[in-house]
Amino acid sequence: xxxxxxxxxxxxxxxxxxxALLPSVERGTVVLLGATTENPSFEVISALRSRARIFTLKxxxxxxxxxxxxxxLDDRERGLGExxxxxxxxxxxxxxxxxxxxxxxxxxxxxSAAERAERVIERDHVAAAFESRLPDYDKGGEAHYDVISAxxxxxxxxxxxxxxxxxxxxxxxxxxxxxxARRLLIFASEDVGNADPNGLAVAVAAAEAFDRVGLPExxxxxxxxxxxxxCAPKSNASMLAIGAAAAAVTEHGAxxxxxxxxxxxxxxxxxxxxGKAYRYPHESPSHFVREQYLPEALRGTHFYEPSDQGSxxxxxxxxxxxxxxxxxxxxxx
Numbered sequence: 001x002x003x004x005x006x007x008x009x010x011x012x013x014x015x016x017x018x019x020a021l022l023p024s025v026e027r028g029t030v031v032l033l034g035a036t037t038e039n040p041s042f043e044v045i046s047a048l049r050s051r052a053r054i055f056t057l058k059x060x061x062x063x064x065x066x067x068x069x070x071x072x073l074d075d076r077e078r079g080l081g082e083x084x085x086x087x088x089x090x091x092x093x094x095x096x097x098x099x100x101x102x103x104x105x106x107x108x109x110x111x112s113a114a115e116r117a118e119r120v121i122e123r124d125h126v127a128a129a130f131e132s133r134l135p136d137y138d139k140g141g142e143a144h145y146d147v148i149s150a151x152x153x154x155x156x157x158x159x160x161x162x163x164x165x166x167x168x169x170x171x172x173x174x175x176x177x178x179x180x181a182r183r184l185l186i187f188a189s190e191d192v193g194n195a196d197p198n199g200l201a202v203a204v205a206a207a208e209a210f211d212r213v214g215l216p217e218x219x220x221x222x223x224x225x226x227x228x229x230x231c232a233p234k235s236n237a238s239m240l241a242i243g244a245a246a247a248a249v250t251e252h253g254a255x256x257x258x259x260x261x262x263x264x265x266x267x268x269x270x271x272x273x274x275g276k277a278y279r280y281p282h283e284s285p286s287h288f289v290r291e292q293y294l295p296e297a298l299r300g301t302h303f304y305e306p307s308d309q310g311s312x313x314x315x316x317x318x319x320x321x322x323x324x325x326x327x328x329x330x331x332x333x
Contacts, residue, residue, distance in 0.1 A: 003030045010034035011043035018045045025051055059101020066096050068103050069110050080114055090123040098130055144175070148183065156191050160230035167226050171219055181207040184225050195235035195310035202228050233310030241304035248298060255295035288322050 005024075007013070013021075024030045025048070032052065036043060040054055060068075072079040073087055091113065099106035112129035113121050147169055154162035170180060184203045192199035206225035210218040264275035279289045294301060306316030 002028060004033060005030040006033040006035070008035050009037070011036040011038040011040075015045055018048055022047055022051075060103055061101070062096040065099055065101070065103060065106045066092055069095055069106055072107055072110060080111070083114065085114055085117060085119065085121055087121045088123060091121050091126045094123050094126045094130075098126075147173075147175075151180075152183065152187060152191075155187055155226070155230050156234065158230055158232075158234065160227040163226050163230040164223055167222060171215075171222070177210060177215065177218060177222060178207075180222055181210055181225075184222070184229060187229060190239045191234055191236055192229055192232045193235040193238040193312065194315055195233040195307060195312045197311060199229055199232045233312075235307040235309045235312045237305055237307050237312060244303045248301065248303070252295075252297055255297055258292060258295065260291075261293065286322075290323065 005021075007021075010018070021030075021032060025032050032048075034044065034048075034052070040049060069087070069092060073081070073085060075081050087110075095106050095109050095113075099109060109126055109129050110121070113125040116125040116128055147166055151163060151166035151170065154166055167180065171177065181203075185200070185207060188200040188203040202225050206221050209221045213221060259273045260276055260278045262269070262274040264270045270276070279291060281287050281289050292299060306312040306319065308316065
């Protein structure tokens with residue numbers, strides 16, 4: 001005879017505790033049944049996952065929830081049948097909608113609403129039962145990563161309505177606002193960049209202003225930064241530039257600094273050619289001279305490629321014009 005071992009919320013077992021189950025599972029001493037509300041890819045060790053079949057339980061649809069609610073309302077033994085209550089269609093629709101596919105939540109709402117009703121459970125009774133309940137949001141679980149992912153993707157997709165919705169989901173669910181502010185700072189450089197340089201200024205100002213104001217008024221500040229960044233022109237050219245430059249560093253190693261760019265604080269270094277023939281751009285009428293600033297092995301390499309979005313289009317045109325003009329030799333210093 002084999003024993004069925006049911007472990008509820010198996011994600012709460014740490015790695016060592018999950019490892020301890022392995023010998024019994026491998027020998028077939030027990031049939032392990034584990035339940036978790038988290039993504040097993042992150043919360044269950046690979047050794048257990050490889051020896052298990054994973055079933056995804058999906059939220060119940062509205063019809064199934066309605067059937068469960070009606071049954072609980074009529075059941076005299078285990079439900080609310082003894083009270084002889086009826087449920088309005090509007091109240092049932094609200095329960096099935098805000099239960100979000102969870103039968104336990106639907107039954108909890110029904111029970112709480114029933115305590116407020118005399119003979120008929122109305123929509124207002126359900127709304128009152130729901131009023132103090134925060135939306136599901138596990139700051140340390142899968143919901144945390146899913147919602148912040150939706151938030152960033154909505155910002156990147158220039159959809160301010162979706163972005164501010166996901167912002168509200170996080171704030172109402174108890175997310176740390178400074179975490180959101182940090183994500184806005186990163187986004188301003190990663191996805192807006194020089195297409196709108198004010199984006200980073202707005203994100204920095206929002207982070208600092210939130211620290212001064214805090215909640216609840218700080219929601220307004222985060223909302224302003226969110227909607228601004230969502231509506232801003234987008235460019236990831238700065239992100240691509242540092243990635244390409246880092247790859248060049250890895251590939252070529254520590255290439256020598258060209259002599260004319262080196263610091264020359266002593267006579268000996270100047271005699272060795274340090275700083276020789278460096279041309280000072282501000283002594284040129286255009287404040288620009290064509291110069292070799294990269295190591296010789298990387299001559300002609302372009303890491304930063306401005307996009308045609310927002311202010312970056314102007315940056316690209318200016319850079320192109322500068323480097324295509326005849327050289328101005330008057331910048332000698």
